[in-house]
Amino acid sequence: MIPGEFIYHRPSSVAEAVAILANHGEEARPLSGGHSLIPMMKLRMAAPEHLVDLGGIADLKGISEDGDMISIGAMTTQHELIASDLLGSKLPIIRETSQLIADPQIRYVGTLGGNVANGDPGNDMPALMQCLNASYVLTGPEGDREVSARDFYEAAYFTKLAPEEILTAIRIPVLPAGHGYAYEKLKRKVGDYATAAAAVVLTMSGGSVSFCAIALTNVADTPLFAVEAGDILTGSTLDAETVKRAVAAAEAITEPASDGRGPAEYRTKMAGVMVQRALARAAERAKG
Amino acid sequence: MSDTEQFPVTMTVNGKKVQRFVEARTLLIHFLREDLNLTGPHIGCETTHCGACTVEMNGMSVKTCTLFAVQANGAELTTIEGMANPDGTLSALQEGFRQMHGLQCGFCTPGMIMRAHTLLKENPNPTEDEIRMGISGNLCRCTGYQNIVKAIQYAAAKLNGTDFQEAAE
Numbered sequence: 001m002i003p004g005e006f007i008y009h010r011p012s013s014v015a016e017a018v019a020i021l022a023n024h025g026e027e028a029r030p031l032s033g034g035h036s037l038i039p040m041m042k043l044r045m046a047a048p049e050h051l052v053d054l055g056g057i058a059d060l061k062g063i064s065e066d067g068d069m070i071s072i073g074a075m076t077t078q079h080e081l082i083a084s085d086l087l088g089s090k091l092p093i094i095r096e097t098s099q100l101i102a103d104p105q106i107r108y109v110g111t112l113g114g115n116v117a118n119g120d121p122g123n124d125m126p127a128l129m130q131c132l133n134a135s136y137v138l139t140g141p142e143g144d145r146e147v148s149a150r151d152f153y154e155a156a157y158f159t160k161l162a163p164e165e166i167l168t169a170i171r172i173p174v175l176p177a178g179h180g181y182a183y184e185k186l187k188r189k190v191g192d193y194a195t196a197a198a199a200v201v202l203t204m205s206g207g208s209v210s211f212c213a214i215a216l217t218n219v220a221d222t223p224l225f226a227v228e229a230g231d232i233l234t235g236s237t238l239d240a241e242t243v244k245r246a247v248a249a250a251e252a253i254t255e256p257a258s259d260g261r262g263p264a265e266y267r268t269k270m271a272g273v274m275v276q277r278a279l280a281r282a283a284e285r286a287k288g
Numbered sequence: 289m290s291d292t293e294q295f296p297v298t299m300t301v302n303g304k305k306v307q308r309f310v311e312a313r314t315l316l317i318h319f320l321r322e323d324l325n326l327t328g329p330h331i332g333c334e335t336t337h338c339g340a341c342t343v344e345m346n347g348m349s350v351k352t353c354t355l356f357a358v359q360a361n362g363a364e365l366t367t368i369e370g371m372a373n374p375d376g377t378l379s380a381l382q383e384g385f386r387q388m389h390g391l392q393c394g395f396c397t398p399g400m401i402m403r404a405h406t407l408l409k410e411n412p413n414p415t416e417d418e419i420r421m422g423i424s425g426n427l428c429r430c431t432g433y434q435n436i437v438k439a440i441q442y443a444a445a446k447l448n449g450t451d452f453q454e455a456a457e
Contacts, residue, residue, distance in 0.1 A: 001334045001353075008295055008312035008358050031359075038354050039336060041313075051312065055359060079348070103425025105339060105403065108348035109355070190424040191337060 003041035010053045014060070014139055014168055017052050022141045022164040024050045030166055031055070032075055032114035035106050036123075060113070060168060063087060072170045074113020078102075081112060090174050093181035093201060097128050100185045100197075116149070117167040119157040119222075122193030126153060127223035128183060131199035131215035134172040140165040153222035179203045180286025182278040185217070186270050188261065194218040195261040198250070198274035204286040208237050214246075214278075219254040219271045226250040229275065238283050246279075247272040297361045301326070302370030310357045316350075317341045319357035320367060328368035328398045332427070339426030342399035343367045349406040351425070368398035371405065380443040381405055388454075390439030392430035400426050404440045412448060416441070 009028075011017040021028050028050035031037060040046035054060055060075035063084050070090060072081070078098040081087060087094045101107060101115070101124050115125040116136065129136075129149035136147050138161055147160050154160065161167055175181075185197035197217035203210045212233040214226040229250040236242040256267035294309035301324060308323050320326045320343070332340030334353050341352045344366040371379050381401050384390060391397045400423060407414065407422040414422060419440050420433070428436060438454060445452035 002315070002318075003313045005311070005313055007293065008356070010358070010361075034356070034359070035336060035354055038356070042315075042334070053359060103339075104407075104422060105342055105349045105351045105425040106336065109350055 001042040003038070004044060004047040006041075006048055006051045008051055008053065010056045012056050012058075014057055014166060017054060017057065017166055018139060018141055018164065020050065020052050021166065026163050028052055028163070032117075033077065033106075033110040034114075035102070035110045036114060036118050036120060054113075054166070065090070065174070068174050070172045070174055072112055072172070074117070074166070074168050074170065075111050076113070078107035078110050078112070078115075079104075082107065091132065091172060093128065093132070093183055093199065096181070097124050097183040097185075097199065100124060100183065100187075103191045106191070112170055113167050116152075116170065117159065117161055119153060119155075119159045119161075121156050121221055121223065122218050124183070124185065124194065124197060124217050127197065127215040127217040127225075128199045129170065129172070130223050130225040131201055131213045132172050132175070133213065134170050136167050137169040137171065138162075138165045139168045144168075146171070149223075150225045156221045175201055176203055178287035180282035180284070182281035182285070184274040184278040184281070186274060193261070196254075196256070196267050196271035196274050198271065198278045200275070200278035200282045202233070202279075202282050202286060204283065204288045206288070208235060209233050210235075210288075214250060214275060216250065216254065216271050216275070219256040219267055221255070224253050226253060226275070228253075233279070238279065243276060243279060247275050250275045295358050295361075297357055299360055299362065300364045302366055312356065312358055314357045316343075316352035316355040316357045316360050319360075320352060320365075323357075326367050326369050329402075330395055330398060332395065332399075337427065338396070338399075339403060339423075340396050340399040342402045342426065344402055344406050347406065347409070349403045349425075366402070366405070368401055371401060380446040381408070381440070384439035384442035384446070385436075388435050388439040388442050390431065390436045396426060396428045396430075400428065400436055404443065408440070408444055408447060413444060414440075 029048035031053045060073045062073045081098045115123045134149045152160050181201045183199045186195045194217045199215045202212040212230045214229045216224040229246040232246040251272040254268045256264045258264045298307045330340035332338035336354045442452045
């Protein structure tokens with residue numbers, strides 16, 4: 001399992017990295033943590049002629065708060081997301097989700113930017129970012145543009161990211177203090193992709209739901225933002241009847257593959273179960 | 289493209305500075321084993337699952353089958369070969385694995401010890417659950433993990449200067 005040959009580039013700025021990508025077009029690939037790309041290269045399913053290592057670009061690291069937005073550099077690792085006190089207090093669902101990704105060694109190296117930019121439907125962060133209404137900063141030769149996580153994914157491994165662009169940062173609106181949250185992931189073992197997973201954030205006010213967002217992982221070619229399920233629950237008291245309707249609405253948008261994780265029908269049902277569990281846990285955590 | 293383009297790498301491995309030229313596609317595990325002759329880190333699954341190739345790099349546990357040597361340029365690495373005390377006696381973790389029978393075939397052991405080494409630096413007094421989650425990226429097909437957990441508990445106690453109480457079976 002030896003990758004094919006390539007030319008290695010280690011730029012020290014985003015501008016330099018973008019210039020290299022623009023120069024080589026589809027023959028070049030950016031390398032972040034590499035824990036998706038390097039295995040593909042070892043299998044020779046990916047054979048970029050130029051590899052642009054983003055590991056030397058200091059600007060791509062770090063987590064900062066700017067008013068009601070949190071900005072996370074694309075090269076921030078899952079380990080750093082878990083360790084961040086800022087995220088732990090403002091957006092604790094990011095820590096909860098990060099802890100369910102892969103294993104400790106991989107979390108030291110795997111990055112948020114790589115996880116969301118890769119377009120692998122098995123990755124956990126894309127659905128979470130849709131749930132949180134995050135946007136991605138894409139930097140190309142013409143400068144920056146921002147694309148909502150809810151519009152970014154087109155099909156498995158196909159996204160709005162152009163070959164000469166780098167996903168440089170993730171911007172997430174801060175949720176009100178006291179919001180409820182949960183990421184529920186069914187997996188066969190540590191390190192596995194989800195059989196199905198659901199991200200839920202909600203706010204409660206006087207015993208009823210004032211806001212609710214739900215997204216699903218690995219039950220379609222892309223992450224799924226379950227807009228209808230969230231709408232059904234908004235205004236409700238999370239009574240059993242309404243939850244049942246919302247779960248059905250979430251299940252209805254799934255289109256999972258039948259694979260080693262189970263037949264499609266099972267994975268659809270498990271997506272519903274994950275939504276139900278995540279709702280219950282989010283409601284328990286919500287104040288108000 | 290040039291077939292044999294070589295890239296210079298410099299790193300500190302087990303306290304010693306090394307400098308080599310490598311092909312960009314050289315994986316770190318192959319660099320350690322074949323260029324530096326450090327065969328403690330093992331090649332198990334080669335697919336980022338088993339953890340037998342784990343070493344410490346800049347204070348992180350990493351799987352060296354899924355990193356290129358060029359990515360480790362400038363890094364500080366510790367492998368199992370760098371774990372014994374300077375006088376050659378066993379470190380607390382190595383002693384723990386010996387005393388608690390934390391290995392049978394021994395294939396996973398270098399990776400287990402290197403992972404546990406970083407885990408105990410970050411969390412010197414882990415619960416059993418934290419140990420189990422902490423080594424969840426390392427597979428052992430012999431022990432059933434019980435004695436590995438005990439070995440890490442033994443090392444934690446020794447490093448903390450507390451008594452190790454072996455849990456009842």
